[in-house]
Amino acid sequence: MNSSEALSKNAILGAVRGNQPAAQPMPTIPHFHTNKPTDLVATFRESVARMAGVVVTDQVPDLDSFLRAKFPDAKVICSAIPEYAGTIKPASLNHWSEASTIDVSILRSPMGVAETGSILLSDVELQVNTIALLAHDLVVLLDPKQIVANIHDAYDHPYFKLRLYSLLMTGPSGSGDIGGIVVHPAQGAKTLTILLSPAPKAGKPTV
Amino acid sequence: MSHPVDQAKNAEKFLAEPVHEPRLDKLLWAMRLRRDAAARQVPEWEELRTLASAIKEHTLSNLSEYLIQFETRATANGVIVHWARDSHEHNQIVYDLLAERGANLLVKSKSMLTEECEMRPFLERRGIRVTETDLGERIQQLDDQPPGHIVGPAIHKTNHDVAVLFSQKYGSDPNNEDTAYLAGVMRDNTRPDFLHARVGMTGANFVVAETGAIVVATNEGNADLSANTPELHICSVGIEKVIPTTESLAVFIRLLARSAIGDTITQYTSSFRGPRKGAAMHVILVDNGRSARLGMKRFWHSLKCIRCAACMNTCPVYRRSGGLSYGSTYMGPIGIIMMPTFEIRKYSELPFSSTLNGSCTNVCPVKIDIHEQIYGWREVMEENDQIQVVKKEAMRLADEVLSHPALYQIATTTVSAALEVLPHFAVYNRLNAWGKHREVPEATKETFHEWYKNHRPKRNEVPVP
Numbered sequence: 256m257n258s259s260e261a262l263s264k265n266a267i268l269g270a271v272r273g274n275q276p277a278a279q280p281m282p283t284i285p286h287f288h289t290n291k292p293t294d295l296v297a298t299f300r301e302s303v304a305r306m307a308g309v310v311v312t313d314q315v316p317d318l319d320s321f322l323r324a325k326f327p328d329a330k331v332i333c334s335a336i337p338e339y340a341g342t343i344k345p346a347s348l349n350h351w352s353e354a355s356t357i358d359v360s361i362l363r364s365p366m367g368v369a370e371t372g373s374i375l376l377s378d379v380e381l382q383v384n385t386i387a388l389l390a391h392d393l394v395v396l397l398d399p400k401q402i403v404a405n406i407h408d409a410y411d412h413p414y415f416k417l418r419l420y421s422l423l424m425t426g427p428s429g430s431g432d433i434g435g436i437v438v439h440p441a442q443g444a445k446t447l448t449i450l451l452s453p454a455p456k457a458g459k460p461t462v
Numbered sequence: 463m464s465h466p467v468d469q470a471k472n473a474e475k476f477l478a479e480p481v482h483e484p485r486l487d488k489l490l491w492a493m494r495l496r497r498d499a500a501a502r503q504v505p506e507w508e509e510l511r512t513l514a515s516a517i518k519e520h521t522l523s524n525l526s527e528y529l530i531q532f533e534t535r536a537t538a539n540g541v542i543v544h545w546a547r548d549s550h551e552h553n554q555i556v557y558d559l560l561a562e563r564g565a566n567l568l569v570k571s572k573s574m575l576t577e578e579c580e581m582r583p584f585l586e587r588r589g590i591r592v593t594e595t596d597l598g599e600r601i602q603q604l605d606d607q608p609p610g611h612i613v614g615p616a617i618h619k620t621n622h623d624v625a626v627l628f629s630q631k632y633g634s635d636p637n638n639e640d641t642a643y644l645a646g647v648m649r650d651n652t653r654p655d656f657l658h659a660r661v662g663m664t665g666a667n668f669v670v671a672e673t674g675a676i677v678v679a680t681n682e683g684n685a686d687l688s689a690n691t692p693e694l695h696i697c698s699v700g701i702e703k704v705i706p707t708t709e710s711l712a713v714f715i716r717l718l719a720r721s722a723i724g725d726t727i728t729q730y731t732s733s734f735r736g737p738r739k740g741a742a743m744h745v746i747l748v749d750n751g752r753s754a755r756l757g758m759k760r761f762w763h764s765l766k767c768i769r770c771a772a773c774m775n776t777c778p779v780y781r782r783s784g785g786l787s788y789g790s791t792y793m794g795p796i797g798i799i800m801m802p803t804f805e806i807r808k809y810s811e812l813p814f815s816s817t818l819n820g821s822c823t824n825v826c827p828v829k830i831d832i833h834e835q836i837y838g839w840r841e842v843m844e845e846n847d848q849i850q851v852v853k854k855e856a857m858r859l860a861d862e863v864l865s866h867p868a869l870y871q872i873a874t875t876t877v878s879a880a881l882e883v884l885p886h887f888a889v890y891n892r893l894n895a896w897g898k899h900r901e902v903p904e905a906t907k908e909t910f911h912e913w914y915k916n917h918r919p920k921r922n923e924v925p926v927p
Contacts, residue, residue, distance in 0.1 A: 256544065260555075264545035267701065267749045271526045274757030279523045282516040284709050287506045302726065351738075352657040352691050370716075371727040378738065384690040388683055389656075406727070410712040415733055416673050419539070420690070423715075423731040428683040430645050431723060432598030432614050433624055435489045438642045441597060442649055442656075443683025443730070 286407040295369045295402045296451070302372030306426030307439050308447040315450055322359060325448070326392060329358035333386050336363050336396065338455055345382035354385035360444075362387065363396040363454070366412055370405040373425040374449060377418040384420050393427070393444045398454040464808035466848070467790065469815040473783030476618075486618050487782055490775040496724025497772055497825065510717055515829035517710045518766035522756065528671040528704045529747065535674030536745060539736035544746040549579035552698060552748050556581060556663070559696055559744060560590055565661045569652075571678070571685035572596035573665030574612055574769060575698050575748060578791045578804075593655045595684035597648050604631045610785030612792065613722050613771040618784045652684075662688035664734075666699040667768065668714060669745075672707040675735045676745060679718060679728040686730050695734065695743045702752050702765040714768055717827035721770040755803045760838045764799045766828040771796075773822035773832055779815050788812060795822035799835040802842070810848035813839035871911055 256264070292298040300310045315321045318339050322332060333354070334341025339361060348354055362381060364374040374395055381387055403409055414421045428443030439445065477483055501507045521528055533543045546552035552575075560568060568590055576582065582592045582603070594600040598615035602608065605627055609615030616624070621639040629636035634647045656662075664685045666676040676697050678685040689695040705711060719725040737743035756762050774780045774794030785793040790801045790809060798816060801809035813836050822832040842848075863869050908916070 256542075260545055263547045263551055266547055267545055267747070267753060268526050268529065270749070270753035271529065271701070271756060274753055274762075275525050276519075276523045276756070276759075276762060279516070279519045281520045281706060281710075282513055284513060284517075284713060287509075290505050306725070306727075306729065355653065355657055373727060373731070384738070385687075388687050388690060406716050407709075407712045410708045410715075415675070415708045415711075419734070419736045419738060421733045421735075422686065423727065425727050425729050425731070427729070428681065429729055430597045430648075430682045432596070432601070432616055433619070433621055433641045433644055435493060435614065435617060435723075436641065437681065437723075437725075438645050440649065441645055441682035441684070442595060442652060442687055 284407070287405065291404045292369055295404060296399050298369040299367050299372060299399075299402050302369060303426065303447075303449060304372075306372050307429065307437075308372060308426040308449060310449045310451065312451050315452065318361070321450075322361070322394065325394075326359050329392070331356055331358050333357045333360045333390065334362075335380060335382055335386060336361060345386050348383050348386075351383055351385045352389070354383060354389040357386060357390035359392045359394060360386040360390040361394045361396070364449075365401060365414070366409065367397045367399075367402040367449070368404075368406060368409045368423065369402055371423070371425055373409065373423040375409070375412060375414060376422045376424055377414045378420040379414075379418060381420075387422070387424070388443050390444060392446045392448070393424075394448045394450065396450050396452045399451045400453070464805060466811045467788065467808060469783065469787050469789065469812055472787035472789060476784040476787060477782065481620060482618060482784070483782060485620060486784055489617065490781045493723055493775045494772070494825070497721055497775065498724075500720035500724040500726065504716070504720070510713055511827055511829055513713050514717055514768075514827055515766060517705060517713060518828050519763075521705055522702065522762065522765055525701065525704065525756065528706060529701060531671040532669055532674060532704055533747075535671065536736075537674075539674045540743070541674065541736055542742070542744045544744060546746055546748045546750070548750050549581075549748075552579045552746055552750070553581050553584040555744075555746055556696060556698070557585060557588055557590070559694065560585070560661055561588075563660055563694065565659070565694075566590055567655060567659045568592045568661050568663055569595050569655050569659040569688045569692065570663035571665065571680060571688045572599045572609075572615065573663070573698055574609070574791060575665055575700050575750075576663070577609060578750065579698075579748070581698075593652065593659070595652050595656070595682075595688055596680070597645060597682060600648060600652070601627060604628075607786065608791070610793070611771060611774060612769050612796075618786070656687050656691050659692045661694045661696065662690075662692040663696045663698065664689050666697055666703055666745075667718065668711055669699055669704045670706075670708055670711055670733070671704055673733075673735060675708075675733040677711060677731070677733050679715070679731045681729045683730050686732050689732075689734055690738075693741045695737065695741070696746065697734070697744070698746045698748060700752055701747050701749055702756075702767075714827075718768055718770055721772040721825065721827040751804055758803070760842075761799065761803065761835055763830050764796070764803075764832075764835060766830050767796055767800075768828055770827055772825040772827065776821045776825050778817060778819070778821075783815075788815070795832045795836065796830075799830075799832060799839060802839055806842075806846065807848060810843050810846075813837075813843060871909070 332341040366375040428441040429437040429439045430441035431437040594603045601616035611617045625639045628634045668677040780794040798812045820833045
C-alpha cells in the first residue's frame with residue numbers, strides 16, 4: 256500500500272468510526288434442523304434435477320465405459336481422481352486457460368447439499384480450478400454419506416476456512432438474462448452429472 | 463448544478479412501447495411470484511430475514527473493526543488489499559494494476575460498484591478494452607446503455623431486440639430469437655477473451671471478515687472464469703458488504719437467490735480466499751459515500767442491501783416504467799433511497815416515483831424499511847427545498863383540504879360533479895400527474911358521505927339485521 260492509499264485507509268476508517276451507529280449484538284444462528292429432510296439422498300436428487308443437473312444413483316462398475324457411452328465424441332477427458340486415468344491429468348496443463356481444450360472433466364466432491372443440490376469443489380480437488388469451468392461437461396463423484404442437510408451445515412465444512420477457492424456448484428452454468436427464464440449453458444460447463452459413489456478406501460478404487 | 467432526473471418523463475418513452483412495457487410488467491411479476499413460492503418452501507423464512515437484518519445491523523455498527531479484521535486475514539492469505547475513498551481513487555487503482563502489467567484487455571463480471579464508479583469509460587479512455595462477461599451486462603454494453611436492473615441488466619429487452627443487436631455486433635442470425643441460441647452466441651464470442659486476458663475482475667456479494675474471503679454468486683460461471691483464468695484477479699467491493707463469519711454467510715446465501723429469482727441458490731456460489739501459486743489477487747475496499755450514509759440516522763439501514771432486486775420486481779412503478787427511466791446506477795425502490803446520498807439535487811425527484819404501498823419492504827430479505835425511507839426522503843427534499851413548484855403547490859392544497867373535514871366534503875362532492883362535465887383538456891393537464899398515461903376513474907354518483915347520510919338508520923329506527 257502506498258502512502259496515498261494509507262491516507263485513504265485512515266480517512267475511511269476514521270469516517271466509519273465517527274459515523275457507525277451504537278454497537279448492536281450479533282444474533283445466534285441456528286442450523287434449523289427441525290426441518291431436516293428424512294431422506295437426504297432423495298432430497299439431494301430432487302434439488303439437483305431442479306437446477307438441471309443429473310444424479311446417477313446406480314453403481315457404475317466401469318467408469319471408462321460409462322464416460323465413453325455418455326460422451327461418445329469426447330476426445331480429451333481430464334481426470335482429477337486417482338482411480339481413473341482419463342486422457343490427461345490437471346498437472347499436465349501448462350496454463351490454466353489450456354483447460355478450454357477439455358471435453359469432460361471428472362473429479363470427486365467432498366460434500367453435497369440436499370437443500371440446494373450443490374456440490375463442493377475446491378482448489379485441492381481441482382488442482383487447476385479451470386478444469387471445472389472451461390470443460391464442456393463435468394462428471395463429479397460424490398459419496399452419498401457426505402450429503403449434508405442444508406446450507407448452514409455446508410458452511411460448517413472446514414474448506415471454507417482453509418482452501419483458497421471453494422465453489423458450491425449447483426447444476427450446469429445457466430443464464431436468465433434474456434426473458435427471465437434460465438437456459439443452459441451459459442459461460443461454464445454445459446452439463447453436470449453426479450455419480451453417487453462411496454469414497455474409495457486408500458489404494459482400493461471402487462469405480 | 464445537475465438538473466433533477468425526471469423519472470416520470472423518462473418513463474414516457476417506455477410506457478409508449480406496445481410490447482416492452484406489458485412484457486416487463488408480466489416478467490417481473492412472475493419473478494415476484496417465484497420468489498413467494500420459494501419463500502413458502504422454507505418454514506424458517508421469516509426467521510432468516512430477521513437474522514439477516516440483525517447480522518447486518520451488528521456488522522454495520524461494528525464496521526471499522528470488521529474491515530480491519532478482513533484486511534488482516536486477507537493479507538495473511540496473500541491478497542493485496544487497497545482502500546479507495548471515491549470512484550476516482552478506485553478507478554485509478556484498477557488502471558495502475560493493468561498498466562503495471564501492460565494489459566490492455568480486462569474481462570469482468572457484473573459489478574454495480576464499477577457502474578457506480580463509471581469505471582468502464584475511465585479505462586476505455588486510457589486504451590483498455592473491457593469485456594463484460596455477464597450476458598445481460600454485455601448486451602447493455604453492446605447497446606451502449608447502462609444496466610436497467612441490478613440482477614438482470616437487460617431484462618427490459620425482448621429476444622428480438624437481442625437477436626438484432628447480436629446480429630449487428632457479432633454477425634449472428636438476426637431471425638433466430640431462441641434464448642439458448644443467443645446465450646450460445648454470447649458464450650462463443652466471450653470465450654476467446656477469457657482465454658487471452660491477463661487480468662480479470664469481479665465484484666463481491668459478501669466479504670467474510672473471519673476468513674478474509676470474498677464471496678461471489680453468479681449463474682453463468684463468468685465470475686469464476688474472470689477470477690481463475692487470468693493471472694490477476696481484481697475484486698472491487700463496497701465497504702458495507704462485509705459480514706462477520708462463514709456461519710453468517712449461510713443465512714444470506716439461503717435468502718439471496720430465492721429473493722432474486724425464486725431459485726434456492728445460484729449455480730456458482732464461490733469463495734475466494736487468496737491467489738493460486740504464481741497468480742495475484744487484489745481487493746479494493748471502496749467507500750464512495752458509504753461511510754457518510756452510515757452516519758445518517760434515518761437512512762443508514764439502506765446499507766444492509768444485498769442487491770437481490772426483489773424490491774424492483776414487486777414495485778408497480780418500476781415494473782411499468784423500466785430501470786433506465788430512473789437515470790441512476792441503482793434503480794427501483796432501493797435506488798430511490800440510495801441515489802440521493804450520492805447527489806441530492808440530481809435525484810431529488812426520485813422519492814416521488816413510488817406509490818408507498820410497502821410491498822418493497824415486505825419482500826426485502828434484510829428488512830430494510832424501504833417505503834418508510836422513501837417517505838423520509840420526501841421530507842428531506844421538502845426540508846431542503848428540492849421539490850418542484852407544481853408538486854409543492856399540489857401538496858400544500860392537499861394538506862389544506864385533508865386537514866379540514868368540511869372543506870374535504872365540499873371538494874369531493876364538487877370534483878365528482880365537475881368530472882362529469884369538464885372537457886378532457888381541463889382534467890388531463892400538467893397539474894394532473896396521475897392522469898398521464900391512464901384514465902381518471904369514472905366519478906361515482908355520490909360520495910361515501912352522501913351515501914352514508916342517505917342510508918344511515920334514522921333515530922328510533924331499528925336497523926335491519
